[in-house]
Amino acid sequence: MYELILMLSLGLLFLFLGWRIWKKEQITLIISYHYQKVSEENKKYYTEEIGKSIIFMGIGMLLTGIINFISKRVFGWLFFTIFITLGFIKLLKAQKKYNDGIF
Numbered sequence: 001m002y003e004l005i006l007m008l009s010l011g012l013l014f015l016f017l018g019w020r021i022w023k024k025e026q027i028t029l030i031i032s033y034h035y036q037k038v039s040e041e042n043k044k045y046y047t048e049e050i051g052k053s054i055i056f057m058g059i060g061m062l063l064t065g066i067i068n069f070i071s072k073r074v075f076g077w078l079f080f081t082i083f084i085t086l087g088f089i090k091l092l093k094a095q096k097k098y099n100d101g102i103f
Helices: 002-023 040-071 076-099
Strands: none
Touching: 002 040, 040 076
C-alpha cells in the first residue's frame, strides 16, 4: 500500500512539473545551468521536449504503482525501468540538441 501511495504521489508530481514546463513554458523549474545556452527562439521547443520527457517518466511511475498494487507482484518495475530509461534518453537528446551538450 505504501508503494502505491509513493509511486502515485511521485507520478503525479512528475506529471504536474512536466505539464508546467511544457505547457506553461516555465523553464525556471529546470536547474539554470541546464538551459543557459538555450536560445530564446528555441525555448518553446526545449521546454516542450523536457516537459514531455518528465511527463513520460511520471506515467511510468503511475503505472508502476498501479500494476504492482493490482498484481501483487513486481511487474510494475519493468514499466518503471522502461519509462524512466526512455524518458531520460529523450531528456538527454533535448539537452544535447538545444543546450549544445548535456551540461
